[in-house]
Amino acid sequence: MRGRYIAGGTTLVDLMRETVERPETLVDISALPLREVTVTERGGLRIGALVRMAEAAAHPKVRTLYPVVSQALELSASAQLRNMATIGGNIMQRTRCAYFRDVTAACNKREPGSGCAALEGFNRTHAIVGTSRQCVATHPSDVAVAFAALEARVHLLGPDGERGVAFADFLLKPGSTPNRDQSLRQGELITSVEIPAHPRPLKSGYLKVRDRQSYEFPLTSAAVALHVRGGVIHEAKVAAGGVGTVPWKLPAVERHLIGERSSQALWTQAAERAAHGARPLAHNRFKIELLKRTVERQLRIVGGTP
Amino acid sequence: MVATTLEAAQHAASLVTAAYDAEQPTTDMADMADAPAGEPQTYARGDADQALDSAAVRMEMTYRLARNQHNALEPHATIARWDGDKLTVWDKTQWVFGTQMELATVFGMAPESVRVISPFVGGGFGSALRTWPHVVIAALAARETKRPVKLALTRRQLYFGTGFRPAYQYAVRLGSDRRGRLTAMVHDVRAETSRYETFMESVLVPGQMLYSMPNVRQAYRTVPLDVNTPLYMRGPGYTTASYVIESAMDELAHHLGIDPIELRLRNEPDADESSGLPFSTRKLRECYAVGAREFGWHRRNPQPRSTRDGDWLIGTGMAAGVYDTARNDAQASVRLDADGTALVQSAAGDMGPGTYTSQTQLAADALGLTMRNVTFRLGDSLMPPAPPHGGSWTMASVGSAVRDGCDKLRQQAIELAVADEKSPLHGADPADVVVSAGRLHVNGDPARGETCQQLLTRNERPTSNAPAGRECTLGVGDFDEVEGIHGGPASFPVDGLLDRAHDLHVAAAAADVAAHPLADLLGGAGVPFLDAADAGHDLPRRAEPALEGVLLDERPLQRMQFTVLATWGEPLDGGDLGALQAPCQRQAGVDPPPVDQDGAGPAGTGVAALLGAGQAELFAQQVQQRGPVVDRGGAPLAVHGQRDATAGGATAVPPTSIVVAMNVWRVGAGAGPSGGGSYDSGSSVDMPTLFVRFGGRSVD
Numbered sequence A: 001m002r003g004r005y006i007a008g009g010t011t012l013v014d015l016m017r018e019t020v021e022r023p024e025t026l027v028d029i030s031a032l033p034l035r036e037v038t039v040t041e042r043g044g045l046r047i048g049a050l051v052r053m054a055e056a057a058a059h060p061k062v063r064t065l066y067p068v069v070s071q072a073l074e075l076s077a078s079a080q081l082r083n084m085a086t087i088g089g090n091i092m093q094r095t096r097c098a099y100f101r102d103v104t105a106a107c108n109k110r111e112p113g114s115g116c117a118a119l120e121g122f123n124r125t126h127a128i129v130g131t132s133r134q135c136v137a138t139h140p141s142d143v144a145v146a147f148a149a150l151e152a153r154v155h156l157l158g159p160d161g162e163r164g165v166a167f168a169d170f171l172l173k174p175g176s177t178p179n180r181d182q183s184l185r186q187g188e189l190i191t192s193v194e195i196p197a198h199p200r201p202l203k204s205g206y207l208k209v210r211d212r213q214s215y216e217f218p219l220t221s222a223a224v225a226l227h228v229r230g231g232v233i234h235e236a237k238v239a240a241g242g243v244g245t246v247p248w249k250l251p252a253v254e255r256h257l258i259g260e261r262s263s264q265a266l267w268t269q270a271a272e273r274a275a276h277g278a279r280p281l282a283h284n285r286f287k288i289e290l291l292k293r294t295v296e297r298q299l300r301i302v303g304g305t306p
Numbered sequence B: 001m002v003a004t005t006l007e008a009a010q011h012a013a014s015l016v017t018a019a020y021d022a023e024q025p026t027t028d029m030a031d032m033a034d035a036p037a038g039e040p041q042t043y044a045r046g047d048a049d050q051a052l053d054s055a056a057v058r059m060e061m062t063y064r065l066a067r068n069q070h071n072a073l074e075p076h077a078t079i080a081r082w083d084g085d086k087l088t089v090w091d092k093t094q095w096v097f098g099t100q101m102e103l104a105t106v107f108g109m110a111p112e113s114v115r116v117i118s119p120f121v122g123g124g125f126g127s128a129l130r131t132w133p134h135v136v137i138a139a140l141a142a143r144e145t146k147r148p149v150k151l152a153l154t155r156r157q158l159y160f161g162t163g164f165r166p167a168y169q170y171a172v173r174l175g176s177d178r179r180g181r182l183t184a185m186v187h188d189v190r191a192e193t194s195r196y197e198t199f200m201e202s203v204l205v206p207g208q209m210l211y212s213m214p215n216v217r218q219a220y221r222t223v224p225l226d227v228n229t230p231l232y233m234r235g236p237g238y239t240t241a242s243y244v245i246e247s248a249m250d251e252l253a254h255h256l257g258i259d260p261i262e263l264r265l266r267n268e269p270d271a272d273e274s275s276g277l278p279f280s281t282r283k284l285r286e287c288y289a290v291g292a293r294e295f296g297w298h299r300r301n302p303q304p305r306s307t308r309d310g311d312w313l314i315g316t317g318m319a320a321g322v323y324d325t326a327r328n329d330a331q332a333s334v335r336l337d338a339d340g341t342a343l344v345q346s347a348a349g350d351m352g353p354g355t356y357t358s359q360t361q362l363a364a365d366a367l368g369l370t371m372r373n374v375t376f377r378l379g380d381s382l383m384p385p386a387p388p389h390g391g392s393w394t395m396a397s398v399g400s401a402v403r404d405g406c407d408k409l410r411q412q413a414i415e416l417a418v419a420d421e422k423s424p425l426h427g428a429d430p431a432d433v434v435v436s437a438g439r440l441h442v443n444g445d446p447a448r449g450e451t452c453q454q455l456l457t458r459n460e461r462p463t464s465n466a467p468a469g470r471e472c473t474l475g476v477g478d479f480d481e482v483e484g485i486h487g488g489p490a491s492f493p494v495d496g497l498l499d500r501a502h503d504l505h506v507a508a509a510a511a512d513v514a515a516h517p518l519a520d521l522l523g524g525a526g527v528p529f530l531d532a533a534d535a536g537h538d539l540p541r542r543a544e545p546a547l548e549g550v551l552l553d554e555r556p557l558q559r560m561q562f563t564v565l566a567t568w569g570e571p572l573d574g575g576d577l578g579a580l581q582a583p584c585q586r587q588a589g590v591d592p593p594p595v596d597q598d599g600a601g602p603a604g605t606g607v608a609a610l611l612g613a614g615q616a617e618l619f620a621q622q623v624q625q626r627g628p629v630v631d632r633g634g635a636p637l638a639v640h641g642q643r644d645a646t647a648g649g650a651t652a653v654p655p656t657s658i659v660v661a662m663n664v665w666r667v668g669a670g671a672g673p674s675g676g677g678s679y680d681s682g683s684s685v686d687m688p689t690l691f692v693r694f695g696g697r698s699v700d
């Protein structure tokens, strides 16, 4: 990995300044024709990799069909950054773990085999799910949480041609190779992210809980999309951010919701399942409870209480 | 690493590997619970321990405050240049003389061989009150390379290359009667410091003067940790102490079921009980009255977690702060030129409060000129000395000197005119002559007069040293016009200044005002204090070093101001007393406001007591109020837009070609030769939210 694509440059340039990344070659892709948002034949949405975060958030189709995506984007970064940053760059962004960005600290993601300073260090913001003994860093993206919830596909173009990858397979848990964030092959380029069609009406939204009210990454977040017909939940798509080494899909919560009628009790019971399998570190135990409450609140906001 | 480009310097630095033995560092006071701390700073009045024992209500609380980093937008940066054995440094500093003294000491030079220039500080917040290692490094590199060197700290380097507000562990024990009248407070304060220096600040003051109580005992200790030395940060010590004391007062209010404002009013002192002196200004009762009214304080539900806005919990709270403002020795020079313009100089700083503007306003006002015709310059050690630009000193100190100097100069001009046979003012009583908008005339007879320009042109006697195009005619204070900075090495040092025989040269323009014990602000940081009360003597006038803290301590300390509990959006200056009075009277006497009784029994009485007392207090305050030296009153003058540009232009920075980068590593557990390390919870990443208690929102 000696070369890098550069799109908006909002995160790659930072990483290069900190010498976390030192690509020998930069390939500027910003002139490629990947700036369209299109409706797919089946009624889903395809967002070009070079669509700016601000453009994607404001796009009428995104706003009406998948408000969860608009909201996740608009709660990200700052207006200036959203005007520069692209969707492709966003899901490629690397962790905000302070040890990853401090080149003097031990970090298996940055320097395989050097250890993980966060394990014993200051790990209040770190992950409680999807961790390994090698790495406990969260994936910082907000919109990736919405994409994960909506079961998006990532379209790629590489030396061997085009292929599509399910979002769940695109971002990688650290396991024993925390240096690998994505399942990209050598030279592969993201061309678009496709959100599949979901039964309508689909109510959705994103809740982000953070230390500061703006310009801050999530401590916890929840992306929720519900298809309710005749008072019964027929489809539920739920994922959490800020807690996992990748955006954390919550199938147990989803299963608990399907076939039920919305009620406060249901939201509470479903959210109870949000932190299954969580393994907190020394400073982030609070995330377990915070995650449940975040999910519960967002279920209530999207699903309402009769 | 020193190189001709930043990139080369950074690259070279990245190739350096530092090998060292790693030891387990201690950077958190919590790990040092039983650490032997230094000798405490103490204070006591009455017998606090006995009073606590016999108090009807006793409470005990410990507050932990995390470290705060200054982190101004404009990071620290230095340019150093040697001209022979003279050193000139452009630096981000809140005190050019502090930097001058430090560099002179480090390099074993006479202070007057070091010139420090800082026309704009950028954000300071206290972080530029000390000379940090990078300033010396830049000077050293410039000396070795024989070229000017620029060194700018990165954002990350600010965390260990400068100071910070130290972390505190502050235990309070308080005793009161059942009505909330305080009888005693015991303060046990522990703060972090470095292993190599002891840093202490005014954290004890609020506990001595914020509330009335007969018994106080305080002990303030530092705990040496493996950290760099802390430094003053905006509201140094005061912010910390106010947070703690006010939190404790809220606990007491809650415990006793007394409205928090009412509790404070019951403990409002009539004088500063630590000194027995009256407050020059203390308008807390008015603050409470206006704040409570504007915020709808008595309509709030005081029950915790009782007020919601959707999913948000809404809290309403209050807290008071206290600051004993002080002044310090300062000098200014003032010159009136034949073209009718004035140049005023003082080596003050401007980190954003608008020193350029305020001093220009002040000078224009005192000289009777328009602001357009007054230039104020600051931030150069060649200028007349000013105290550190911190501690809220600048306006009171430098302003006093500027005002005094301008008053004297105006007087000189008047005297020149009345003695000049060619002047329409010849023979007039100087006491009858006024100057306004650049024109001298007899009070009440505007027709009889002339402009400053006319007067000075007629009396002009050009001098050999006067800068081209400027005939200086009247001057106050030692006058080096410090504008030759762009003129290169030759302009420094400025010699033979006194030969620049001004026609009229009065000796002193120094405002010699009572000094605060500087030991507190400066001594702790090991910065020598420069006393320069005495102006009008030859260069190197500002080279006189320490008239140390001891001497200063003996000076009468008069605490001046008392300030404000929050931003109420309503100014509480003297001029507003009238405005304040009316609603208070009405509410108290005639038309009491509806009192919301829910959940807050005592609140009702609170209103009555508040307003009744507040009203009485208003009059007392009015009588008591003494304006500070520089109390201009009246409408502020328009700001002269070009002022800053002019001043900035005077100190154009020379081109530089050499850049320094420092390699950075962290000491940490298990650090190998490549410098792997670890943060810990006490480190800078953890930014506390100080006032989260009040108006805070939280997710439940």
Ligand SMILES: Cc1cc2nc3c(=O)[nH]c(=O)nc-3n(C[C@H](O)[C@H](O)[C@H](O)COP(=O)(O)OP(=O)(O)OC[C@H]3O[C@@H](n4cnc5c(N)ncnc54)[C@H](O)[C@@H]3O)c2cc1C
Pocket: A004, A005, A006, A007, A008, A009, A010, A011, A012, A013, A014, A029, A049, A050, A053, A075, A076, A077, A078, A081, A084, A085, A086, A087, A088, A089, A090, A091, A092, A093, A140, A141, A142, A143, A188, A189, A190, A191, A215, A216, A217, A218
């Ligand atoms: C201060 C700050 C705050 C932020 N806060 C948030 C936040 O709250 N929430 C949030 O979600 N994000 C946040 N971000 C991250 C921000 O969203 C990303 O920086 C941005 O989305 C990256 O997009 P870019 O186009 O600038 O990527 P670049 O910096 O250009 O590239 C980033 C990476 O993606 C790769 N890349 C880019 N495009 C492609 C492509 N088409 N195919 C393959 N690889 C590609 C690059 O090679 C590079 O490795 C924040 C960033 C900053 C600087």
